[in-house]
Amino acid sequence: MKYLLLMYADESIISNYSKEEFLAANNTWAKLVEEMSTAEVLISNSGLAPVANATTIRIRGDKTLITDGPFAETHEQLGGYILVECKDLDEAIYWAKKVPTAQYGSLEIRPLWFQGLSSF
Secondary structure (H helix, E strand, C coil), rough: CCCEEEEECCCCHHCCCCCCHHHHHHHHHHHHHHHHCCCCCCCEEECCCCCHEEEEEEEEEEEEEEEEECEEEEECEEEEEEEECCCCHHHHHHHHCCCHHHHHCEEEEEEECCCCHHHH
């Protein structure tokens, strides 16, 4: 089953890292990506540009409303994702607990919806 691990955190935490903290975080991420790849659960992962670069659209009737920035004001922003294939939710939780973002933010684990017609 495929699960999307959505990483939420306050963007200012990482932007305030020292060079040493940033290099240590990069090392931790590299080790996690290698471990997930070796375990053959990693499908894809990526960080997102800062929320200041976001654009939100809403369609109401025949009008398209375009707004710079995120959908809602929050203290934590969606900062990236990891797409994994795991045997069940317990295994997805196992991997989510290893994601560094969980230490200062949160991870939302969501199964992908269409994984065959039987799950609809």
